Amino acid sequence: MNKINLFLALLFCTILYSCDDSTDTMSVEFSQIEMLKNYSDNLIVPAFKAYSESAIELETATESFLADANDETLSNVRGKLNDTYQKWSKVNAFQYGDALSMNLLVNTNSFPTKFSEIESKIAAGDFNLGSISSFNVKGLPALDYLLNSGSTLDLFTTDANQANRRQYLKTVVEAVKNDADAIYNSWTSGYATEFAANEGIDPSSSISYIVNEYNKAYERCKNQRVGYALGKNSISGNSSPMSVESYYSQETLSLLKSNVESLRSIFNGGDGIGLADYLKAYYTAGAVEEDLSEKINNQFDVILAQLDKCSDSFSDHIEAKDETVETLYTEMSKLVVMIKSEMPSVLSVKITYQDSDGD
Known part of the structure; x- marks a missing residue:
């Protein structure tokens, strides 16, 4: 009886091993490390670099617009916003690493934006964007509303709340730029190497x-x-x-x-x-x-x-x-x-x- 039990146990282990072996990813010749290094070095880091640079240019264009709001500076800052949006589309799928702890996605691109709440915050002089309920009143969608809706120049030059609107725009742009800088720095300060080596x-x-x-x-x-x-x-x-x-x-x-x-x-x-x-x-x-x-x-x-x-x-x-x-x-x-x-x-x-x- 013991021999029969031993035989059955060995047979079971042999079958189990055979099943595991049939799904073993190592049976296919492929370098995960080479693929991960390509993603890290040639796709992810360059994309975050371009996004960070576009956000810096957006902030500079915003400062020029706020210093002298006219058709030319408005057109320029709108163009920089669109470029930042385009660059964001290239990093949208890379929400890992510090992007998770930073809540990069929801902080940057939660749409549709809640324009009525934005107007309420402007009227109240409320520039706090750090609360958990602020996702839909900041980021790129909020900038889209602030810079592309209605009579933008009038709202930033002659409206009764123009001072608050200016501060709100500045605060939102600064937050976008700071997050873009932080995630790019995270990748170039060691995470890219860690990511490329993390096979399995x-x-x-x-x-x-x-x-x-x-x-x-x-x-x-x-x-x-x-x-x-x-x-x-x-x-x-x-x-x-x-x-x-x-x-x-x-x-x-x-x-x-x-x-x-x-x-x-x-x-x-x-x-x-x-x-x-x-x-x-x-x-x-x-x-x-x-x-x-x-x-x-x-x-x-x-x-x-x-x-x-x-x-x-x-x-x-x-x-x-x-x-x-x-x-x-x-x-x-x-x-x-x-x-x-x-x-x-x-x-x-x-x-x-x-x-x-x-x-």
Whole structure:
């Protein structure tokens, strides 16, 4: 009986080992370290550097506008704001490291902004942006409202609350710039090296961070920039054109394209090794039957082609809930399954967050 039990135990261990071995990521020849170093050195750090520099230029342009508010200085600061928005779209998917402890995402780009609360704070001379309830009255969306809505020059030169409005603008810009500086300094002060060396597939690994935050960023594209405004998650199903990103400047479509293009570039590792190559390694080795890398890139092609059919202002598409934007949302939804279910399954990376939209 003891021999039988011993035999069964050994048989069980052999089967268990065989099962584990079949999902061993090391069976596919691929350098995680090389991929992580590419992300860190060639994508993430340069993107945060560009974002930080644009925020500094935005602050300088704001100071010039406040010193002499006229059509020229207003046009200049609006241009710098749009450039900062564009640069933000390139770092949107890199919300790990100190970005989490800093609440960088919600501090920088919580939209739609609550313009009525902004006006109340201006009227009250309340420039405190540090409370947990202040996410929707600061950051880039608040600047979009302050600089692109209504009679901006009059509000900053002749309005009764012009002094408070000036101080509020200055405070919001300074906070954006300081956060941009802090996150760039964090990456260049050691975190880039730590990130590049943190291989593996557990939830605390860099690859897990990349895959999870990549999915979050893509779902923000699909949901916040398109779906929520279309009323996809509301009981009434009514559209909300003012809920789109950068509503007041009407740069919504440009920013949406920039976000999607950035996410495609991140997937492909820019000019280096990325998630697409990691997936391709599994396909080439025969570990999976489908070339998921090609499948995902083909779907990005479809989405970008549909975006090219959209026109400014994007909020008009939203208000009409026309076929162009409905098809865009449908095509964007198809990609979620590929990157959130199929890709993590191939790479043995666990999705560690939950959303509420059912995808």
